[in-house]
Amino acid sequence: MLQDYLPIVVLVLLSTGLAVAAVLLGHLLGPKRPTAAKLAPYESGMNPIGPGTRRFPVRFYLIAVLFILFDIEVVFFLPWAVTFRRLGVFGLVEMFVFILVLLVGYVYAWKKGALDWE
């Protein structure tokens, strides 16, 4: 039974290995010449005013969370779309229930005014 999962393990190892190798080699071998100007934060060409880490309104956080919510929803579509043929009608109904639940959440957020800025 364990053999069935071997390809997945190899895939995971290979992909993470490749990613880590690319970043690590770049970090180790690449020339590093930090200068004050290069490290300064970019503010469309001007000297940045004040520190980068300042208090931000909570609305940004709200919009970020809403985005993550609906983005994960889209991620669930992918495996469903791949095995759409084999799942048949059951898969279709199941996914629509899933979408319906999230649609209720979306309408609630919309009516509550979480989407528009003010």
Next chain:
Amino acid sequence: MGIESKLGNLGIVTTTLEGVVNWSRTGAMWPMLFGLACCAIEMMGSQAPDYDMSRFGMELMRASPRQSDLMIVAGRLSRKMAPVLRRLYDQMPAPKWVVSMGDCASCGGVYNNYAIVQGVDEIVPVDVYVAGCPPRPEALIHGIMTLHEKVRGEKVRDWA
């Protein structure tokens, strides 16, 4: 090159490290969106469908210097703008090149007066000067082709 004759049909290509690195650099050299004056309109013209600079891998005009390799100084650089240009040049990551587009950027052009920096090479090291006021889009693309030849000729000790 003996290996290739033996492995011809295996679809393997061998080349030098310089060859690969230089090819990859000229393949996708993203310009920074840095239009100053009239030459910027011609630069937009060369990005537009008729002259289409993206045939040479310059698909995107990146807005921030952090993600761009090539700075096209398109237009006349005034004294007030010079420190900004220098700061943007410093904030670009290492393999970076500068094309000075137009006479005003290359040598002050028509404006020999108090307000214009007489040539961008006083501020940033320039690789290719493109003449013209404003240079035609073909001239700009020719300038970029010369830059690509220059980059292809770079040696390992230049950037290691």
Next chain:
Amino acid sequence: MDSVLQAILQDLEKTFAAKGSEFRGQASLLVPADQIVAAAQALRDQHGFGMLAALSAVDYWPQPQPRFHVVYQFKNIPQKLRLELRVALDGNEPELDSISSIYPNANWHERELWDMFGLRIKNHPDLRRILMPEDWAGYPLRKDYPLGYEEVEFTFNFEEIEQRKPRPKE
């Protein structure tokens, strides 16, 4: 010059002790410096010149008496009239009252006068340099300010200019 403008000119000449003149069909009025705010107010309220089209200055440098002429161009849109108002200022650091309270768009024009000619504008909301960098010395558009001409590099003088030319510090 059409009659309506003639009438306005006469009226302004009387009230503000101004001197009217005319060139190629364009009316121009020389107003004393301290009357300019009152004249602008009168133009806008009584005579309907709603728009300040342009505001610039001319430097007659070697001639110290009225060294600067500040030129206002007013536009009366309903009656299609244009009028030019001139103010004579003398001395190297002249003063002038701001009319940005009457015509809001005079704000930047007056900042440009200060930046380019060095005319100090009294009770201007925010008098700073507008076109030149903040720490720039001198007023570029004055006639005694040099053009800033740099010698052009040719083959015969290339070497010595090359040494003098600043190079980017890598």
Next chain:
Amino acid sequence: MTISQIEITSDELRHLVSNRALEGETLLLNMGPQHPSTHGVLRLLLELDGEKVVSCIPDVGYLHTGIEKNIEAKTYEKAETMTDRLDYLNTMGNNLAYCLALEKLVDLDVPERAQAVRVIFTELQRISSHLVWLGTHALDLAAMSVFFYCFNQRERILDIMEMCSGQRMMTTYFRPGGLWRETAAGFEEAVRAFIDDFPRRVDEYEGLLSKNPIFLDRTKNVGVMSAEQGVAWGITGPSLRGSGLAYDLRKEEPYSGYEQYEFDIPVASEGDVYARYWVRMQEFRQSLRIVRQALDKLPKGPFRSSNRKFVPPPRAELGTSMEAVIHHFKLWTEGFSAPKASVYVAVESPRGELGVFLEGDGGPKPYRCYWRTPSFVNLQILPLLSKNHLVADLVAIIGSVDIVLGDVDR
């Protein structure tokens, strides 16, 4: 750590920014010289409360070229090459304004044919400037394909200009007294081909944007400006006509033969970004009407005035008459001199009233040449229009006011 402890470079921040910003409650951000949506090197110091713009302080001068100082150092004829680079999207309009001012100052006549060709080229330049405006304005609002369609059509106009004057943009084709050279062979056919094909393109752009819900949401009642505000702030051009005031210099003070052509001035009344967009889209069609009429009635005759005091004689004459050689020599070495007087001439550029204040001192060089540029004046109202809007709306407002930084900084 509030901002006041951090050393602020220029003192402009002290007395301009509210103390909420100095305490660090609102965010001070540079929408600075190098920004994709400022249409050039305009720096806006934004005071943001989250996404809402509390106040916006424009800072210009990053493209100041000292053109007016350079014009004072050249003769009247040579100074004209300086004028092309002012508003580099409306080069022919700058030339026209300078030539009209000069012709008025020295009282020089312009033949009929030259006036008609000047009208054709100025209207074509208006269409090409509006195309660049539409392309970049739509690009700022994320409609990428409109940018490509507009620049594709702009190349057709640039070909016509290059055919006649040899240069795509900086043509200097109008000279005091008329044109530099007779229009090229095939000029009429090229212009006619363009004006027959272009209306279809304008409908294409309208189809892409005018009823596009995203575009409508981004532009409807954003940056509203009333006509009184506009006149008080000196706003002219399509921005003012978008607020309901039909003020167009081609009708107010017709110049260069505009009174012969009948066209109407598009006016919208809402005064928001969509109204200014609609006005400029109708101006495409009006300009085509003018070009068509001017092309149909294009008079034959000389292309430049024959007044030898100001216009150099054609080369053929040099071989035969002695006066021609003398005039030729004097005009090209020292140039003609203008009377000691001043003139103000205003022209309708695609952005508004482009005025030239030209003062002569009796010598061959212009004593003072002040350019009343529309973008410099129209930009002043940006803080007023952008108050309490989102940053995304500010981008739409900058696009709708249609500023060109060469025009602002001169």
